[in-house]
Amino acid sequence: MTITDGLGRRPGGRSARVRAAVRAATLSELAEKGYAALTVDGVAARSGVHKTTVYRRWGGVEGLIADALEMASEEPWPIPDTGSAEEDLRALTRLVVTGFTDPDDGPVSAAFIAAAMQDSAAAVALAGFFASRHEQAARIVTRAVARGELPAGTDPAEVVRAAVAPIYYRLFVSREPVDAAVADRAANAALAAARAGALG
Template identity: 50%
Template sequence: MSTEKHGRQVGRGAKVRTAVLAATLAELADHGYAALTIDNIARRAGVHKTTIYRRWKDRESLVVDVLGEQIAVDIPMPDTGSVDTDLRDIARAFVAWVTSPAGQTIFAAIFSDAARIPGIVDARRQLFEEGPRRASSAISRAVQRGELPPDTDAEELIKTLIAPLYFRLAITTEPLDQAAADHAARVALAAARAGALSSTNTNPQ
C-alpha cells in the first residue's frame, strides 16, 4: 500500500490495514453491504475515519480489498497421491470455506447490490478463477501418474467440480455438505476419465 521506509511505520500501517479490513468484514457480516458505512467501520476498527480515507477512497474499495484478502488466502492444496482423494479434498475445502462465517459473509456481499460495483465483479471472477488455477496442479500430477487422460483440461475439471456445489449454494439450497462435495468429486472424475474434459472438447476451435 505504502512505501514508507521506517520499519515501525510499515508495521503500524499493516496493523491498521488488517484491523480495518477485519472490521469491514465484521460489519458486512452483521449488517450487510447496504448498511456499510465508513463511520461504523472506523468505530469497530478503533481508528479515526481520516485514517481510513487516507488509504481507501470509499467503502467500495474497502469491500474490493476484503475480497482480495480472501483471494490471497493460501488454501493448502491437497497432494494425497491419488486424484480421487485430491479432488474430494478440494471439493470439501470449497464447501468448508463457503459455509464458514467468513465465506458466508463474502458470498452475501458479492451477491448483494455490491455486485453492481465493477471492482466487485472483477474480484468475484478472480476468486473463482484463482481457485481453479491453483487447484489445477493436482490434475497435472494425476495426468503424470496416468490416472487421467493426457489431454485433460485441468481448469475445466476444477470448474466442473465446483459448479454443482456453487449451484446448490446459490440456487437449490440443497444441503452443502461433505456428501455433496464427495458426490461432485465423483461426477467430475467420471467425466474426466471418460475423456469429456479433454482440452480438445473444451476448446473446440
C-alpha cells in the same frame, strides 16, 4: 519489481497495520451484518481507524470489499494432496462447502458473492480471487495427469470449475442445501468427465 499494497505504497509499517486492521474490521462487519448493512462508519469504529482515512484510502464500501478480496487472493489455500485424484477432488469440494456453511466464514463468503453481484469493482476483485484459487487447485489435476490417473491434455482449470460449479448453483441459484454428500457427488462427476476426456 517493487511490491506495493495495491494503493501505490510499499507494504510494512503503519500503512500495513492500518490495512490489516481495516480488513479485519470489514470481515467482522460482514460476518455480523452482511453486505447490505456494511458501512464505512461501522468499519472505522471497529478498526479504530478514522473514517476520513478509510474514505481517503478505500473510497467506500466497494473499495473495502475489493481490497479484502485482493488480500484473500494472495493467501495460500490448503490444497489437498492425498496421492489420489478422487480423494483430492472430494477434499477440495468439501473445502468449498465448508467455506459457505461455517458459522464464522460462511456469512463473509456469501457477502462477497452478494457484493460482486451489485458492484463492478467487487466483481473484478472476486474474479481475481477465483482465478487465484483455481490456479492453486489446478495442482490437483496436474499431479493426477502425471500419475496417469487422468488423460494427458486434461484442462486443470476446467476440472476444478466442473467440480465446484454444482455447489455454487445450489448455494446461489436453486438455494438447495449443501453438505459433504453434495460435495462428493460434484467431485465424482467432474472426475468422471475428466477420465472420459470431456474436459480436455
